[in-house]
Amino acid sequence: MPQLTLADAQRILSAALDAARAANHKPMAIAVLDEAGHLKAFAREDGASMFRFDVALAKAWGVVGMGVSSRQLAHRAVDNPNFFVSLAATSQGRFLPQTGAVPIRTLDGELLGAVGASGGTGDEDEQICMAGVRAAQLRFD
Secondary structure (H helix, E strand, O other): OOOOOHHHHHHHHHHHHHHHHHOOOOOOEEEEEEOOOOEEEEEEOOOOOOOHHHHHHHHHHHHHHHOOOHHHHHHHHHHOHHHHHHHHHHOOOOOOOOOOEEEEEOOOOOEEEEEEEEOOOHHHHHHHHHHHHHHOOOEOO
């Protein structure tokens, strides 16, 4: 069974930070999780608020748990808010269905983990996550 390596996680993290700097986004926090939702790599840029870690982690954790992007989770939450509030409560707040995290998949589509970001808009966060996964030559769809 393929696993997300530390080298891949660091490559994703580095490329996502590079994408954020190239786009001149606000200071970011980025969390890379493995397939079990464990933190594999993390960075918080200078100037990023104290909440950034928790938000980036919760976005990515939801993606690992549900197997789809946080954008899809946010759309689903609109139609079923009670279920998603319950998920957030039962996960002790580690689940956040907010745009800004994507799955990390093998080229064959097997889930390896997720990457989540916080610091910009949801769209900005999502874009830098995608850039990170692309740089590791993995899939996010």
